[in-house]
Amino acid sequence: MANDMAVQVSDLRKRYGDTNAVDGVELEIRRGEVFALLGPNGAGKTTTVEILEGFRDRDGGAAEVLGEDPGRAGRAWRARIGVVLQLASAGPEVSVRELVRHFAGFYPRPRDPDEVIALVGLGEQAGKRISTLSGGQARRVDVALGIVGRPELLFLDEPTTGFDPQARRQFWGLIRELAAEGVTIVLTTHYLEEAEALAGRLAVLADGRVVAAGTPASLGGTDRPATVSWDTPDGRRAVQTPAPTQVIAGLARQAGEVPGLTVTRPTLEDTYLELIGAGADIGGQA
């Protein structure tokens, strides 16, 4: 049973001074899924992920990543995870190919470095020095270094921050390819559309807590109650209902053509803003 889980976290806690950066986070991420941690800046996404990556100690709670405690796991465990940190790489005076090859040498069963470089879309820049790359290209080098070890589980911390829309689409394509290969992917983002486009499931984090979790559809869209509204001689009427078809069928039986009929559902964005709106008020001073 535990083997189906890539990540299991319960009551995870981390304090910085007086702030509870992570305040009882619960997560279950299955093998092979793409999971997004969504939340505003300062919600505790990076701290959570860095605990799972073994970069930070937790102050409380339990965490298991690929069956091991990330606070104690060794090199064999490290070889099975890939990490793309939240920073743009400025690097030493080496070429993309040299750097990716160098990192490949740390792993027992690395991917072919040139194949990885092509996969992240840097085929033409392979011979260029890291220092001459654009921000988006440098970010792809980060991703190349994260996947060259053929990880079972890949962490991506805000991978597309600062990307233009086209670069973001290309990047999404890459994530989908990796997911199709069976890599479990955990990404943090504050872009809703990114979570919606990529993630099979997501958790919304606010003030160090998971305030909602589920599929993008369950948090917004077709799984949420719909609002049916139409015009009446007395003005516009609206009904919130989980069964809009029945409501409309009822209306049609009475009136035939229903004037001004609309059916709307809250988007993920509506739900998200509602969720973090409450959190943002509490955390406003922080």
Add this chain to the structure above:
Amino acid sequence: MTTQTQTRAGLTPGRAPLPSLLTMGLSRGRFELTSFFREREVVVFIFALPAVLLLLLGSIFNNQHVNVPGVTTGQLYAAGMIAGGIMATSFQYLGISVAVERDQGMLKRLYGTPLPHTAYFIGKIIQTFVCVVAEVVLLLIVGVAFYHLPLPSTPGRWWTLVWVCLLGGLASALLGLGVSSLARSARSASPVVTLPFLVLQFISGIFVPFSSVPHGLQDAAAVFPLKWMAQGLRSVFLPPQAATLEPAHSWEPGRVALVLAVWIAAGLVLCIRTFRWQNRR
């Protein structure tokens, strides 16, 4: 141990073993050396600068008189500058470059891979060793070509050259790694490292003959390794009568070795206690 075996056994069958420490250490060493010699600022301001300063200082002060027959100011500078060069390629370079690696996230990125931490330090040792040897050779060439610096005349003197370079380089390298953690960012690393190093070179007899340094500053310099490295190197290249220029009127090889050994121990403790793989939040 048991858990380790269990987790290994629980993995996908046929999982390849991790690359060996030696392989990764050598790979790090090659990578570090490539980075060193490709960085133009490093090659100019760290590697070549001691040779340029030796040429400058040696030429400017060459007609100044030294109170010991058979010794020229140029030779005095050449011997001392080798000590300065060793410290530049070890202390100054590591102090700045490791702070930059930390600030740019390179250390954190390495920490996130299965690379053993020891392999990282093996890489640093290889890089520092090769660069220190290259620096000493460069300064020897300048010293021999321009200031008639005599190469060590006995096996004993060659041996002194080897151990002073090794102990001095190691002590300086460890101090450099330790100091790198003091810098809060890549930008602050250069002043944090370079300013004390400049002061140390003035009071330790690298830029100014040690006998011209005021006594109070001589005493201050005697706390740090550079003065002792320079003294050890003068004993390698200068005739025995030049020992009268030293404060103790002797080369004090035992004390040179002892002070450097104490600094190696202190530097090791400093590194173990302060080395960080990521910047403070």
